[in-house]
Amino acid sequence: MLIIGERINVITKTQRLAMQNRDKGPIQQMAKDEVKCGAGMLDINIGPAEDKGDELMDWIVKTVQEVAHVPLCLDTTNPLAMEAGLKAHDNTWGRAMINSASGEEERLNMMMPLAGKYGSLIIGLTLNKQGIPALAEDRCAIAAEIMGKAAECGVPMEDIYLDPLIMPVPFSQEKSLESIRAIRLFREMNDPPMKTVVGLSNISNGAPKELRPLLNRVYTALLMYEGLDSAIIDPLEKEMTDVIKTVDVLLGKTLYAHSYLEM
Amino acid sequence: MAFVVPKETFSGKVFEVEIGTGPKAVKIGGENTLPFLSFEGALPNKPVVACEVQDVPPEDWPETLREAYKDVSSDPVGWARHCQDAMGAQAVALRLISTHPDRQNRTPEEAAKTVSDVLAAIDVPLVILGSNHAEKDAQVLKAACEAAKGRNCLIGKAQEANYKTIVATAMAAGHKIIAMSDLDVNLSKQLNILITQMGFEKDRIVTDPMSSALGYGIEYTYSVMERIRGACLMQNDATMSPPLINDIGMYVWKVKETIAPESDLPDWGPVAERAIGWETTTAMGLLMAGSDMLIMRHPKAIATVRMMIDDLA
Numbered sequence: 001m002l003i004i005g006e007r008i009n010v011i012t013k014t015q016r017l018a019m020q021n022r023d024k025g026p027i028q029q030m031a032k033d034e035v036k037c038g039a040g041m042l043d044i045n046i047g048p049a050e051d052k053g054d055e056l057m058d059w060i061v062k063t064v065q066e067v068a069h070v071p072l073c074l075d076t077t078n079p080l081a082m083e084a085g086l087k088a089h090d091n092t093w094g095r096a097m098i099n100s101a102s103g104e105e106e107r108l109n110m111m112m113p114l115a116g117k118y119g120s121l122i123i124g125l126t127l128n129k130q131g132i133p134a135l136a137e138d139r140c141a142i143a144a145e146i147m148g149k150a151a152e153c154g155v156p157m158e159d160i161y162l163d164p165l166i167m168p169v170p171f172s173q174e175k176s177l178e179s180i181r182a183i184r185l186f187r188e189m190n191d192p193p194m195k196t197v198v199g200l201s202n203i204s205n206g207a208p209k210e211l212r213p214l215l216n217r218v219y220t221a222l223l224m225y226e227g228l229d230s231a232i233i234d235p236l237e238k239e240m241t242d243v244i245k246t247v248d249v250l251l252g253k254t255l256y257a258h259s260y261l262e263m
Numbered sequence: 264m265a266f267v268v269p270k271e272t273f274s275g276k277v278f279e280v281e282i283g284t285g286p287k288a289v290k291i292g293g294e295n296t297l298p299f300l301s302f303e304g305a306l307p308n309k310p311v312v313a314c315e316v317q318d319v320p321p322e323d324w325p326e327t328l329r330e331a332y333k334d335v336s337s338d339p340v341g342w343a344r345h346c347q348d349a350m351g352a353q354a355v356a357l358r359l360i361s362t363h364p365d366r367q368n369r370t371p372e373e374a375a376k377t378v379s380d381v382l383a384a385i386d387v388p389l390v391i392l393g394s395n396h397a398e399k400d401a402q403v404l405k406a407a408c409e410a411a412k413g414r415n416c417l418i419g420k421a422q423e424a425n426y427k428t429i430v431a432t433a434m435a436a437g438h439k440i441i442a443m444s445d446l447d448v449n450l451s452k453q454l455n456i457l458i459t460q461m462g463f464e465k466d467r468i469v470t471d472p473m474s475s476a477l478g479y480g481i482e483y484t485y486s487v488m489e490r491i492r493g494a495c496l497m498q499n500d501a502t503m504s505p506p507l508i509n510d511i512g513m514y515v516w517k518v519k520e521t522i523a524p525e526s527d528l529p530d531w532g533p534v535a536e537r538a539i540g541w542e543t544t545t546a547m548g549l550l551m552a553g554s555d556m557l558i559m560r561h562p563k564a565i566a567t568v569r570m571m572i573d574d575l576a
Contacts, residue, residue, distance in 0.1 A: 255503060258449075258453050259457065262460065263456060
């Protein structure tokens, strides 16, 4: 499963300050650490970045790829910043991913054409103006709209990463299963199948701190069983990446060797 | 309506490994599709055939084989030169069989001298093989690595029981190594992981899945090779991406089909033709499974296999 590292983001104080001050050090170190721990792609979350977002995105994409030879997941709601990032992205090690479009019309119309223009991958959140649907089937209806727009913009179905959106189990326990079901249904919607992605840590939002890792890991295993293609997680959390590697072996996606955890 | 061949693209690629130095150095591997499917992907290097010589006259080899080398096999240097010059070999494989404790039990120092002498006589790449006694090989190959320093040889074989010493010296002397495990795809992966954890780069390894002769287990070797190549191409598993080598001479030339004279088994026909055919067919089968390099013995088998490789690649 593709691990997308989540540690370079505006919410983390050191990273936010580094972005504000254009300080390469902390960002490059985190990028290297995430790749070393198994991230195949790095999420670059600059937030809404209303002030000079395009300059920031251009700078941070080049800064990160200078030391981390992986593709990047560009995480911003600012379309100018998004386009700047796509322009600056070095595709040698893989194509960039737009984080994200959604079923919400304005967002979909803003982001999908960029995927068509730059040939990038794109995350599609299956929510719309009414919010996150309760049932997996209703998420599929939104996915169908995202597919329609993708076809219009010339984006291949295999380049779409649908995100069913995870609701925290402490508040919406019954919804946990729906997101798992949605992963399976999404993959059945097209041939070749669209892909899937989740932001995992939301499953344990609101649970006591010591419980969160366990909830995150087990939920990951269940999603992977239904065919989850990628997840935005903290690759530095070894217990989580150990579970991912183990599930990959148990599902026959990686060949077993006694030292499989070291790879 | 014209038939359009469906093409598959794979996410993985076999590593390219160079052996030897100078203009006669060879490269193996580098392909990104299944064997010989040039319409579908890149096959930058044809499989290479190395000709085997031994460091003592091969009294234990079958008549058919001894006959082919009768004027040259008394001395490894002359024999290696014969393979290079008279046979046009792409590479020579020197098996230090005399170092085996049950044979002449020669010392690592004596083996090192043979290696130096052979290297002085040829300029095609050299594969250096121990006697397959794990403990003795660690010392023999250590000495051989040092004697061959600077010639970028292929040293074999590192196994689970002895890889640490061999890998350490190969690393220091700048050689490539053959990693061999017993017909098991998971053990093969494990050995590659252990070797790379020592700091030896994974694209300097060549995998020997352990070969078998036609009729004597070739299907086991074949299926292990398929699974190794599958993990490389389809799962993009970097630990399974080294090229594959098959040391078939030692397995083929001890089976009944390459030894028994026609007088014993008239139905089997003349032994020379039969034996050469046995080695040729073993080689061809394993080429279909993804072999990037073969170590073979009989000149006629080698010539036929090379002709078929040129035709297919």
